[in-house]
Amino acid sequence: MKLNVVSVSQKSDYLFCFSFVVCLLLFMAVAKSSAQQSIKRIDGTKISSDSLTKYLPELMRKGKVAGLGMTIFNQNHIVYKETFGYSRADQKKALKSTTNIYGASLSKSVFAVLVMKLVEQGKLDLDKPLQQYLPKPIYEYKHQKRWHNDFSSLKGDTLYTKITARICLDHTTGFANWRWDIADQKLRVLQIPGKRYSYSGEGMVYLQVVIEKLLGKSLEQLADELIFAPLKMKNSAYTFLRSFEQDYSLGHDEKGGIYEKDNEARSASTLETSLDDLSLFFKV
Numbered sequence: 001m002k003l004n005v006v007s008v009s010q011k012s013d014y015l016f017c018f019s020f021v022v023c024l025l026l027f028m029a030v031a032k033s034s035a036q037q038s039i040k041r042i043d044g045t046k047i048s049s050d051s052l053t054k055y056l057p058e059l060m061r062k063g064k065v066a067g068l069g070m071t072i073f074n075q076n077h078i079v080y081k082e083t084f085g086y087s088r089a090d091q092k093k094a095l096k097s098t099t100n101i102y103g104a105s106l107s108k109s110v111f112a113v114l115v116m117k118l119v120e121q122g123k124l125d126l127d128k129p130l131q132q133y134l135p136k137p138i139y140e141y142k143h144q145k146r147w148h149n150d151f152s153s154l155k156g157d158t159l160y161t162k163i164t165a166r167i168c169l170d171h172t173t174g175f176a177n178w179r180w181d182i183a184d185q186k187l188r189v190l191q192i193p194g195k196r197y198s199y200s201g202e203g204m205v206y207l208q209v210v211i212e213k214l215l216g217k218s219l220e221q222l223a224d225e226l227i228f229a230p231l232k233m234k235n236s237a238y239t240f241l242r243s244f245e246q247d248y249s250l251g252h253d254e255k256g257g258i259y260e261k262d263n264e265a266r267s268a269s270t271l272e273t274s275l276d277d278l279s280l281f282f283k284v
Contacts, residue, residue: 040074049080056084066252067095069275076283083275087249089256100235100248102261103271103278107238108204110227110281111219111267112169115207117226119165123215126166130210138210146264148205151187153179159189165207167194173203201268208267219265231284233277238265240272248272 039047052072060068067085071078087095095101103110118124131138139155154160163173174189176182177200182190187202208219215222219238228236235244240261251259262270273281 039072039079049082052080053082056082060085064254066256067101067249069095069097069099069101071275071279071282073283078279078283081275081279087247088258089252090258095249096247097275098235098247100240100244100272100274102249102251103273105201105269106273106278107267107269107271108201110223110236110271111204111208113281114222114226114267115165115169115211118211118215118222124165124211126169127164129161129164130168130207131161131163133210133214138206141213148202148264148266149209151206151209153186153188157188159193160206162193163189163203163206164194168203168207171197171199171203173200173206174198175200175202175206177201201266204268205266219267227281228277231277231280233273233280236271236273236277236281238267238270238272239263244272 038049039052041047056068056070059065065085066089067083067087069083070080072080081097083095083097083099085095087093087099087101115124119126137155138151138160139153141149141151143150143152159174167173172194174191174193174195175187175198176190177198179185179187179202182188191198211222212218217225223236223238227233237244240248240263250261253259261272264270
């Protein structure tokens with residue numbers, strides 16, 4: 001049984017995770033309704049869609065969540081899909097299932113499927129050190145405008161050459177989550193790769209950059225070819241597209257302030273999508 005897809009109009013991964021966990025707990029915590037039972041929870045009991053719809057706004061208020069979209073699957077069938085709140089709170093603009101929304105770390109889920117598609121095609125080996133795919137050390141490549149392409153600080157690092165695609169996907173690279181989490185903000189391996197779990201967006205981005213150099217295609221191109229086009233996810237991309245301007249959400253901080261869009265394509269964090277599109281992805 002698939003559980004749910006949640007899209008939140010927040011930039012903060014903390015707030016996103018809070019909303020996701022709350023929604024999971026909801027399946028166990030909400031009392032049974034006397035109305036029609038239509039949604040099966042984790043423990044096998046059921047709740048009505050009406051009960052869920054009435055309860056979620058209160059959770060959002062407590063969590064200071066500006067907007068939220070939820071899809072629930074029972075046996076791979078969508079039994080509930082609703083949006084709540086605003087895509088932009090200061091303008092009271094309603095969030096809809098078609099609204100383009102910042103996908104935060106759901107970007108990693110889509111990228112992981114992309115990587116496994118490449119493995120299926122024989123273009124990538126999960127256990128081959130990624131540096132071996134490149135004709136020269138990754139730190140010797142000219143730094144492009146995107147900061148995440150700068151691996152110059154890995155010069156002299158003897159551990160990064162052990163990192164494989166599998167290690168990137170299971171968050172054991174030894175990289176910090178992001179380089180700015182380190183005092184000097186210089187990327188480096190902090191522990192032996194493959195030994196211990198440590199959540200890392202940098203690990204996903206390292207895998208992304210190696211794949212881009214290996215195949216001569218951008219993340220955006222590969223995502224379109226392998227994921228978005230086949231699944232008919234017409235409102236999804238790893239960058240904010242002009243076509244999204246008609247209906248899009250912005251991130252909100254805890255006080256309702258607005259975050260601007262980040263328009264550099266990163267496998268770990270910059271997915272732009274909609275509840276409708278993300279539901280197509282998780283339904284497969």
